[in-house]
Amino acid sequence: MGGRSVFLSVIIFVCMGCSSSKKEAYTVKPLADMTEEEQEGKVLFHKHCNSCHPNGTAGLGAPIVTTSVPGFLIQFQIRNGLGTMPAFSEEEISDEEVDKIVDYLKALIK
């Protein structure tokens, strides 16, 4: 692989890694300025994800918002369910809904 992709990968690895930099996302108030997509994403996140990732943090599942996982990896994880997490098919969560969940999580990470 080229030097550039190694560099990029390292950056991504570091930014999504198991950093302990806590954003304490579970303490934040509901986002007042959420877009409609983000709000819909929040409802979908609570329907499909929150029981394993309480408020986007670690629980049974890995942390998402406290480690700043990039959007495309969230998408990838939902469809492929790497590790012990179950994969979600298009019948369960449509592509459009996946995008909204990612929008919401990105808003939390911000």
Next chain:
Amino acid sequence: MTGYCRTYFLLFLIFLTGCARLDPMGGGQINYDPAERQVDPSDVLVPEGFKVEVVARGLTFPTAVVENDEGQLFVTESGYAYGEVILPPKLYRVNTSGSTELIVEGTKNGPWTGITYHDGNFYVAEGGQMEGGKILRINANGAVDTLVSNLPSMGDHHTNGPAIKDNYIYFGQGTATNSAVVGPDNASFGWLYRKPEFHDIPCKDIVLKGINYTSKNPLTDAPDDKVTTGAYVPFGEATRKGQVIRGEIPCNGAIMRIPIDGGEPELVAWGLRNPYGMAFSSLGELFITENSYDVRGSRPVWGTGDVLWKIEDGTWYGWPDHNAGHEISHLKVPDKGAPKLLLEKYPNPPPQPVAKLGVHSSSNGMDISRNANFGFEGEVFIAQFGDMAPNVGKVIRPVGFKVVRVNPENGVVENFAINKGKGNGPATFLKTAGLERPVSVHFNEEGEALYIVDFGILTVSKEEGAKPREGTGVIWKITKE
């Protein structure tokens, strides 16, 4: 896949496998030796404009509070905690100074899991670990009447509730087992030695697929002794395809009700694993919390969140083949594969929940806000006792140990009262003086104060199981400033 993508993919995999090991908690089980409990309201984070106070401390396994007509506060002490600590359950009056006066001491048939007050009497759900569950009526002088007894409570889960509506007492009855099959995990709980014949009873006739499980036999001394056990039958009894298990009332995994002066139980809803908290909304709708499956026993189940349900009369809610409206067969248990489904056909398609709550959060007692001044009107407040990992399964980080509020319109779960400090967990784990294990919440009559009943310190380890600590329970109170 391009090389670029593959690199990501590989790194991602490395990351996934590496994370658990990098995690400072080594997989998240909170195996630690708690220090003396400290209590300080300033260590509890609540939304802006709310104030936290301590009402009483030093209680032993408190489970619920209620007020009488004069606004006087009372608290139940459970009398039983996981770890097989068996004491007499108690009802205390709680004075404004925080001191307590004993009203009545029950027999060693706890846990007393909940209390309500109606027309001059207290109504208590007696868990019934030793003699079976009961609903008790206790008058102002402490005289006790038993309104119903012999509820099938001698297993993993107890008799819960109660709540009163239209001269009926509603109560929950938990299942005997994790997922309908009696196994060695029930010996670890202690009850399989006491009641080797005990098992789950369905509320209506069900037809089995005949799935059986072979396990070690803890009831004999022979180390290699094995037995085969099916669903809804005693330990060591196999089942066959098409076998009908007759329904009976009282049954396990159900909401039932009795007339207010006592009488035969009637079925309200079934197919619930451990229906713990219950409350009626201002519209008279019944909401309940259900504690979901653990990763234990002969039929372990992984990844199932606790559930908030709105109960429709006569409906089956999916246990032992579903969680929150979905079959559990799509959830692979790490290193073990997915659980097999047990029932040949379902009594009805299982309904969809109001909300899904944290896996292993132990979402227990609940109440509904009804005061505009307090805010969040119509939202369901739920006490999350917190996980019992590793005995219920592994977690990456502690789950629960807080109070959440749920908007029943959209299923969004927000934190209401949580511990300050780094991360989530019980106060003694975070080394703060905040919440330990919230077990129930209760709004006062006016709805302007929310009481949180905090069970106190209870640690869990693989070696020693549950270790509850007496005298560490607290009652907190949250009001608008």
